[in-house]
């Protein structure tokens with residue numbers, strides 16, 4: 001998770017990657033995805049759009065299982081996938097790139113598209129996500145042991161720039177919605193983007209996270225007051241769609257602590273409340289999977305808290321990929337809007353919740 005206390009994550013909402021007069025022509029006819037501030041909604045190809053998405057990290061699931069997990073998510077009524085991109089997996093040693101097997105990001109994204117899911121990409125560079133060094137490559141600290149990670153330290157940014165501009169973005173660009181791909185939202189690509197921040201659901205978090213010109217969203221778990229959480233968001237974004245970028249149907253584990261669980265009925269009830277408010281929601285996680293090898297990370301609460309290899313998360317799909325009771329309860333909730341979810345163009349129009 002990118003949590004309550006952690007510095008905001010930026011999400012960009014990619015609008016159009018084109019420029020010049022060709023772009024103008026494309027604007028009128030081609031795929032578009034924008035915020036409609038006037039009517040508090042997203043517009044996809046000019047139609048009201050909202051998403052119910054779920055997080056699945058490709059680097060925590062064997063590639064032979066990707067389609068199965070994505071299909072199960074689609075069958076629960078979801079219309080979008082959210083995933084992080086993990087830099088350390090793709091550049092394990094400086095200049096040595098890996099986009100094969102479990103790190104074949106392009107195939108993962110295309111599989112989601114084939115399964116009828118839009119994609120929301122969160123490329124970091126820092127992802128937290130209970131991963132070793134928050135997904136940053138270890139070798140950064142060889143370059144400069146006193147490097148200030150996640151800052152504007154030029155000895156850090158030089159490697160971030162290379163990773164983004166020379167390696168990752170060329171792979172992502174053809175997969176953007178405007179270019180015929182499934183990616184509707186992504187961080188900082190192209191010239192014409194709307195950026196998102198994700199912060200805890202209190203004015204104090206949002207105050208520090210708010211960046212001018214960037215759309216603020218909130219994250220919160222079940223049992224929170226949806227009204228209060230979105231009221232906090234509205235302090236900073238008076239208009240535009242309501243978004244919970246990280247709704248927690250479960251929670252992470254630490255060594256030495258009991259497995260975290262979150263009551264399924266409570267999860268469904270809060271989800272229902274958000275859907276009734278026309279909000280877009282991402283479940284973090286829909287399927288957690290496994291932090292293989294030595295890739296799991298740690299948190300720093302009162303003490304050092306190591307995370308186990310299991311990232312089960314008490315999610316709707318278990319670590320093994322099986323639907324849990326929570327899966328069926330959540331599916332019963334999304335069923336209320338499912339007719340819209342299953343429309344061929346992925347548009348989730350506003351439905352009467354029955």
Ligand SMILES: *[C@@H]1O[C@H](CO)[C@@H](O)[C@H](O)[C@H]1NC(C)=O
Nearest residue numbers: 039041048276277278350351
């Ligand atoms: C949800 O959207 C519909 C269609 O735009 C609108 O009629 C309704 O009032 C909205 N509901 C809320 C709670 O904003």
Ligand SMILES: *[C@@H]1O[C@H](CO)[C@@H](O)[C@H](O)[C@H]1NC(C)=O
Nearest residue numbers: 325326327328329330331332
């Ligand atoms: C889902 O809804 C149906 C119909 O209301 C009900 O029979 C079923 O028990 C529900 N399933 C769960 C897991 O709550």
